[in-house]
Amino acid sequence: MEFKITSGSPEQLESQCLVIGVGDGGVLGAIAQILDEAANGYISGVLESGDITGKKTETLLLRAIPGVAAKRTLLIGLGKAEDRNDNNYLKIVQAALSVIKNIQCSDATFCLDLEATNDRDCYWQTRKLVETVSAGLYRFDSLKSTEPTALKLQSVSICLDEEDDETGSLAVVEGAAIANGMSLTRDLGNLPGNICTPTYMAEQARKLAEENPAFSLEVLEESDMKALGMESLLSVSAGSEEPAKLIVLKYQGTDENEQPHVLVGKGITFDSGGISLKPGAGMDEMKFDMCGAASVLGTMAAIAEMDLELNVTAVIAAAENMPSGKATKPGDIVTTMSGQTVEILNTDAEGRLVLCDALTYAERFEPSSVVDIATLTGACILALGHKASGLLSNNDELAAELLEAGQYANDRAWQLPLWDDYQEQLDSNFADMANIGGRPAGTITAACFLSRYTKKYRWAHVDIAGTAWNSSGKEKGATGRCVPLLTQYLIDRTA
Structure with missing residues (x-):
């Protein structure tokens, strides 16, 4: 599995699946707002329909959003602001990974900004994302007689602000280790x-x-x-x-x-x-x-x-x-x-x-x-x-x-x-x-x-x-x- 840091405006990121967070009650975070503006309010319209409310770990997969380069966009519920603790952050990553594995993407990009957790910085979020995704992809099948099915997901990108590139790169190295x-x-x-x-x-x-x-x-x-x-x-x-x-x-x-x-x-x-x-x-x-x-x-x-x-x-x-x-x-x-x-x-x-x-x-x-x-x-x-x-x-x-x-x-x-x-x-x-x-x-x-x-x-x-x-x-x-x-x-x- 390859993990890498990327930066840039989220609507321009080319990915088979872009993961963004939505707060409880359909509150759009900073990244989701940028994406919504690029899509002329498409995401806001989805939220108004009630297809996703932003409850913790709730997911909704959208395809080919207008104005968004990613083939798919996965909305993931972040829950209430006061409940965004360490454990819930890991559950959010696990829920997103569960969807990504089922749709057989070869790459995915996480754009979960710092609003996804309370009191945790870019380094912690990035490192724990790497550890959690790796643990979720772990399989022990070397002793089975049948040839194991190869994992489709080969790379995960983590979108950060440019000023956080160095911190994020360190977090990726240590998280992968x-x-x-x-x-x-x-x-x-x-x-x-x-x-x-x-x-x-x-x-x-x-x-x-x-x-x-x-x-x-x-x-x-x-x-x-x-x-x-x-x-x-x-x-x-x-x-x-x-x-x-x-x-x-x-x-x-x-x-x-x-x-x-x-x-x-x-x-x-x-x-x-x-x-x-x-x-x-x-x-x-x-x-x-x-x-x-x-x-x-x-x-x-x-x-x-x-x-x-x-x-x-x-x-x-x-x-x-x-x-x-x-x-x-x-x-x-x-x-x-x-x-x-x-x-x-x-x-x-x-x-x-x-x-x-x-x-x-x-x-x-x-x-x-x-x-x-x-x-x-x-x-x-x-x-x-x-x-x-x-x-x-x-x-x-x-x-x-x-x-x-x-x-x-x-x-x-x-x-x-x-x-x-x-x-x-x-x-x-x-x-x-x-x-x-x-x-x-x-x-x-x-x-x-x-x-x-x-x-x-x-x-x-x-x-x-x-x-x-x-x-x-x-x-x-x-x-x-x-x-x-x-x-x-x-x-x-x-x-």
Whole structure:
């Protein structure tokens, strides 16, 4: 998909479909007024007929308007002025795209002026339009035997004032990079566990490293992890024929002495629950249990495409959790890389077992910040549903930075408390801690577990169990979250 900035009077723009906004009650915005004047009141006449009222996401497709160069003009309702928030803007773009896809246009031009949102500038509108259109055109059909139908839409132009060309061009570059990172994340998440193994994930990291000289890669094998004392991580892969991998992908975008930001991803490529076997219904969705790792790789791809001037290190703990005669059993005790011991009461609480060793490994980079991303707890879905990711942190400033990034990127998170009061739920009679703390506050106690391995740096945990994938119907599949949040956080860390 090609995105480009264009300028000029809207009635002169040659396009197969020109998209313009109409306010609630048939109020014409600035661009719509220009078009209406060129058409000698044609659009006003349509509005007077009541064919479209301007309600949010309402659409009307017009063909061959007199005095307008575009073959088609799509009127899209912007809704009431006081309701034009971020979420509604994205719904408007999605509604327009739905019509454009159905009429099989090869190109389209969006002329949604700043009246389409309240308090958002040209950069934000342009970037989010690129991300939203890209997400709406995403398809995963590479494993189907039939040849997929090619997308008709090949290019999208965004009409801006000439003075906004530079801002718009930057927004297109960064929006496309984020969209490409999300597509990579979705592709990895949607692959089945028999293809996307820990070894496959390491190969995808190697592919990124080979494509961009700013990357360097190291992949630790199980023998390397054993030498480092990562018994906790290895306890998860013990029952599987697939060997675990610790994938370390470094991006150097500035001076090598600059402290890196570290992203740690949970990469359980399939989670059966191990000996604590999950129910059969819906178990196919446990291929998505590596979406934290996938979002880290997608973010790394995005920042490299943007050439961001900072250093970022990705640490991905990749393993498959399976039952077998060699699998870890409930009641087993393992020693983590940090030297702390863990009583494994439930082998289905495996994400924290791979992350704790990865978080200890992250100490060696003397990081500026560490953010781990994981589909960690079903309790997070009960707490926040599928709209917001859970956020917990040992540093309020870092938490605020991530919350702000998520708000700006429309990939929001919500902070939960990380109080010492919850730590006692992890008490064990036989080890330093148990790997579960019971049903109450399950998301919080999981983060409490991880916090015991993050005392030497600023750390935040993002639980994407409710946001990493959709479960039903035609929308079933990976979402690409939280690539926008993480990428925006890193953009904000640059000058």
